Amino acid sequence: MLALVDTCQATATARGRLCACLEPPALGRLRAIAADERLAAGEVLFAPGQPAQSLYGVRQGAVMLVRTLGDGRRQVLSFLFPGDVFGFEPDAVHSCSAIALRRSGFCRFPLAGLDEDLQLAVRLHAVACACLAEGLEHMLRLGRMTAAERVAGFFYRLWVRLDRPAELHLPMRLLDVADHLGLRMETVCRHLAALRRAGVVGPLGPDGDLPVLDPEALRRR
Amino acid sequence: MLALVDTCQATATARGRLCACLEPPALGRLRAIAADERLAAGEVLFAPGQPAQSLYGVRQGAVMLVRTLGDGRRQVLSFLFPGDVFGFEPDAVHSCSAIALRRSGFCRFPLAGLDEDLQLAVRLHAVACACLAEGLEHMLRLGRMTAAERVAGFFYRLWVRLDRPAELHLPMRLLDVADHLGLRMETVCRHLAALRRAGVVGPLGPDGDLPVLDPEALRRR
DNA sequence: CGATACATTGAGGAGGGTCAATCCGGGTGG
DNA sequence: CCACCCGGATTGACCCTCCTCAATGTATCG
The missing domain is CATH 1.10.10.10 (Winged helix-like DNA-binding domain superfamily/Winged helix DNA-binding domain)
Known part of the structure; x- marks a missing residue:
């Protein structure tokens, strides 16, 4: 399980990375709860309405987050690459789908295990902030x-x-x-x-x- | 200082509220660090480039977050009302301006005080997730x-x-x-x-x- | 009573959407 | 091996939504 998190560390950009800046106790916890997940191209990691119980870190491959309207209109919210973290939801339910664009591998972090270490929680918040800023940036593009x-x-x-x-x-x-x-x-x-x-x-x-x-x-x- | 946080509690929607779901210790800390801030209509709470050292909760009034391009193009990222929290930044610098739309009052929470309580950090993350989801929603509107x-x-x-x-x-x-x-x-x-x-x-x-x-x-x- | 700030309305133009035809490469099955 | 098909890319022609520019309206304020 150790290798999982370390792979993230190797390939990730510092900003969105979950395991960055962590000291041994928090890093240890992260390692302890991380699970492996793999998807083939086109496969769906989660879909709207499904319970959101984990965060995911991309290890290899590429993913996109997609929201679809009833009439078929689609918005690709983001493309994600090794090191990116996704799966943040305000409610306990996914609001978009995550689709692998090619054969991909993920770290899966059960939410239950993330809320019990202060350093980890702080880091989590930093990563969420990075996602948020990314989103605002894209808003500017779409709007203007x-x-x-x-x-x-x-x-x-x-x-x-x-x-x-x-x-x-x-x-x-x-x-x-x-x-x-x-x-x-x-x-x-x-x-x-x-x-x-x-x-x-x-x-x-x-x-x-x-x-x-x-x-x-x-x-x- | 007690009244500050309680005012938030009274007027806020549960989702974006910082002080929601907190038990006495975390709530006490929040109260201890909260500062008051007031702005007249049109005044600027922070501007791009300024150091980002606090989060803010709207108590009364209304604010907008604005990003401006060099050539004058503007994107209003969001309108905020009593109970809303803003000021999340991935770096220690503001990337947009916050402008009061009318006479407004805020709770100011120094970041330094938010990273030291687990429950508070978890709550902070939840609020950031709510903001993030809000942003994704708006992305769909702008795009599609x-x-x-x-x-x-x-x-x-x-x-x-x-x-x-x-x-x-x-x-x-x-x-x-x-x-x-x-x-x-x-x-x-x-x-x-x-x-x-x-x-x-x-x-x-x-x-x-x-x-x-x-x-x-x-x-x- | 001008001056200012913003809302409103109109006329015309352009950027991007819509629809449709064609291309192109790769896979499949004969 | 080749004909066929299929998904996706490409290109063209046309159209519509939204932008642009400009004039007018309206409330507030000095």
Whole structure:
């Protein structure tokens, strides 16, 4: 079980990481309660209405959190990568679904075990704050940025999050990106095509490979 | 100092309330560290870049949290009313401004005092989760709802939040509403006019009074 | 009585949505 | 091995919602 938490530690960004900044007692508790979980691409970790009894940390792979309206409208709340923690709910019930975008592995932390150590609780709050800030940031994008800005900004942030690779391996479909950015798939595709014509990115490969040629131009929007 | 926290308790919704569900020791600590703060309409409680050293609970009045882009684009992240808690930041610096919409009073809770009691820390996390969920909800609106839905939904939620009064007293300008909903003021005004023509709301008074004639129609969108 | 601040309304334009056709690569089954 | 199919990406044409700009209304305040 030790390896579970340590894997998180190795791959995570410091900010969203649950096990960061913990001293032996809290870390020990975290290790004691962590459970392993694995999902294949497309599988659902939890769905709306299900009881929310754990937090999850992504170890490998990629996940998205999705809310769906009755009439089929979808909002992808976030894409999550190794080190990210998710599953926060104000009530004891999930309000969105978590869907693996590829074969993924998770640390599962039962909520019951998280409320009994002060340092752990404080850390938990810090991680929740990071999620909250992330959400507010995205609110600004959805409310006040143009389609071009959203698309370029999205790929820039993804590129940074994935350690600035020469080639981005998108685990999600363009439809998912569109549902994240509050746009239509066609709109995302068009703006991506514009970036390609401008020499900012290369052609999108069939397996989701996207060469990033000019990250600076992406950042500038 | 006792009265401060108790005032929160009296007026707050259970969910976002910091002092809810606390037993004497934690409640005592909360009371011990709570400080009073008052602002006139339009005054700024904190601004981006300022050190974030406290959480705040609204006691009376109304506040909005605002993020502004360099080019003047604004996103109102949330409107806050008695009982709401705000000031969560992942870093020790504020990322948005808090602006009083009218004469308002706050409980100020220094962060330093919040990290030392387990029950308090757990409660803090619960409140942060509630904020987070609120944010995700709004993300869905910004990303996937039409202007008409956003406007109607906004006034419906405000009406519920303010205890379903016959007449809504809007503390904010239409411009603020627009910047909250990712719309233009004119668009908000037009859809509000449509609701008026449909007999769902009455005419908007000069001091922000808005009779709510058919809440059910508002809820239906 | 102007001046200010905000709400309201109209006319016109643009950005993004909608619908539909086509492409493309990979899998499947004959 | 190849024809077929399928999911997703791409592109085009058209349309509608919302934005933009501008004029007008209205209440408050000096």
